[in-house]
Amino acid sequence: MAxxxxxxxxxxxxxxxxxxxxxxxxxxxxxxxxxxxxxxEALMSLKPEAFEGLRFDFTKGLNQKFSLSHSVYxxxxxxxxxxxxxxxxxxxxxxxxxxxxxxxxxxxxxVLTDGRLNARVKWDLTDNLTVKANAQxxxxxxxxxxxxxxxxxxxxxxxxxxxxxxxxxxxxxxxxVTRHLSLGGEVFWAGQHRKSGIGYAxxxxxxxxxxxxxxxxxxxxxxxxxxxxxxxxxxxxDFMYNYITRDVTSSVGYDYILRxxxxxxxxxxxxxxxxxLEERLNMGLNFILSAEIDHRKKDxxxxxxxxxx
Amino acid sequence: MASRVSLKxxxxxxxxxxxxxxxxxxxxxxxxxxxxxxxxxxxxHYGFIPLVIIIGMNSDPxxxxxxxxxxx
Numbered sequence: 001m002a003x004x005x006x007x008x009x010x011x012x013x014x015x016x017x018x019x020x021x022x023x024x025x026x027x028x029x030x031x032x033x034x035x036x037x038x039x040x041e042a043l044m045s046l047k048p049e050a051f052e053g054l055r056f057d058f059t060k061g062l063n064q065k066f067s068l069s070h071s072v073y074x075x076x077x078x079x080x081x082x083x084x085x086x087x088x089x090x091x092x093x094x095x096x097x098x099x100x101x102x103x104x105x106x107x108x109x110x111v112l113t114d115g116r117l118n119a120r121v122k123w124d125l126t127d128n129l130t131v132k133a134n135a136q137x138x139x140x141x142x143x144x145x146x147x148x149x150x151x152x153x154x155x156x157x158x159x160x161x162x163x164x165x166x167x168x169x170x171x172x173x174x175x176x177v178t179r180h181l182s183l184g185g186e187v188f189w190a191g192q193h194r195k196s197g198i199g200y201a202x203x204x205x206x207x208x209x210x211x212x213x214x215x216x217x218x219x220x221x222x223x224x225x226x227x228x229x230x231x232x233x234x235x236x237x238d239f240m241y242n243y244i245t246r247d248v249t250s251s252v253g254y255d256y257i258l259r260x261x262x263x264x265x266x267x268x269x270x271x272x273x274x275x276x277l278e279e280r281l282n283m284g285l286n287f288i289l290s291a292e293i294d295h296r297k298k299d300x301x302x303x304x305x306x307x308x309x
Numbered sequence: 310m311a312s313r314v315s316l317k318x319x320x321x322x323x324x325x326x327x328x329x330x331x332x333x334x335x336x337x338x339x340x341x342x343x344x345x346x347x348x349x350x351x352x353x354h355y356g357f358i359p360l361v362i363i364i365g366m367n368s369d370p371x372x373x374x375x376x377x378x379x380x381x
Contacts, residue, residue, distance in 0.1 A: 066372065096358070107360075119357045135353065
């Protein structure tokens with residue numbers, strides 16, 4: 001009887017404080033991720049940058065912020081064709097790049113041997129306002145594109161305004177509704193192509209999983225689900241449906257992040273299986289293998305490469 | 310009669326020239342903005358990478374010039 005501790009007032013406050021932790025503070029929600037990165041985890045697993053041929057990248061750092069990159073690529077490049085067959089032309093090019101990465105300003109420029117320039121600028125004007133610009137310029141007339149984005153980050157929302165050439169205007173907004181759920185929408189207007197559209201998106205995220213959904217008036221319905229099985233393994237699945245063209249694609253993939261390598265693989269409902277391996281051979285030396293097999297179109301792409309620095 | 314006709318034609322001519330003026334300011338603006346965009350495209354195309362290199366070479370710690378060209 002003496003050993004029994006009667007349930008006293010000491011246990012009740014502990015229970016109450018636990019309840020207070022679980023209740024969400026709606027004034028203090030986390031900032032959501034940017035609207036264009038909504039499907040980030042699913043894209044990382046399911047859409048690795050597959051390439052065909054040889055790729056060699058050498059990045060040389062001159063100081064902490066500034067680096068130059070030299071890149072060689074040799075392999076067949078697909079050109080868009082009217083028939084169902086894929087037409088590939090062997091190409092080889094050398095690309096020179098200069099990167100300047102500062103906490104407030106990021107400048108990345110890449111120029112190819114045929115004169116095409118790929119430029120990216122990201123400038124943090126203040127803590128909350130960011131200007132981003134992306135341009136692909138080429139010597140051929142009417143083949144250049146440029147987009148400028150103005151991003152404003154609020155306490156628990158993000159908004160973006162976009163302007164591009166060919167009279168393209170777009171705006172997007174995403175808001176954290178609870179600690180795990182964020183909802184957003186976007187609207188765009190393309191002047192020259194006479195197209196406009198509106199879309200909505202939702203993202204539910206916990207420590208172990210991420211589920212996203214997106215619907216747009218261009219006919220796209222995209223759902224994705226990523227489960228983080230452990231620190232090293234995550235599995236992803238994706239469903240895309242176009243209600244205007246009645247096109248359906250579904251894919252399942254995995255992403256293994258191990259100590260020396262990163263292996264990603266996916267299989268598609270279009271009969272396409274892909275895998276991408278990045279192996280760290282040594283400090284700063286990475287070996288890359290990429291394979292994409294499309295059984296339906298009978299298109300087989302295998303690539304290998306080396307990245308230094 | 311002739312004076313009335315001439316007045317009418319003058320008025321028409323007046324209106325017409327005002328209309329032409331309005332059209333030409335809007336068109337001028339369009340032409341200038343297209344010209345400015347074209348020049349900006351050429352300047353960006355040739356000048357972006359040199360700009361990044363100049364900004365990088367002037368950042369701290371200042372790298373040496375030979376480091377730009379040597380592969381080490």
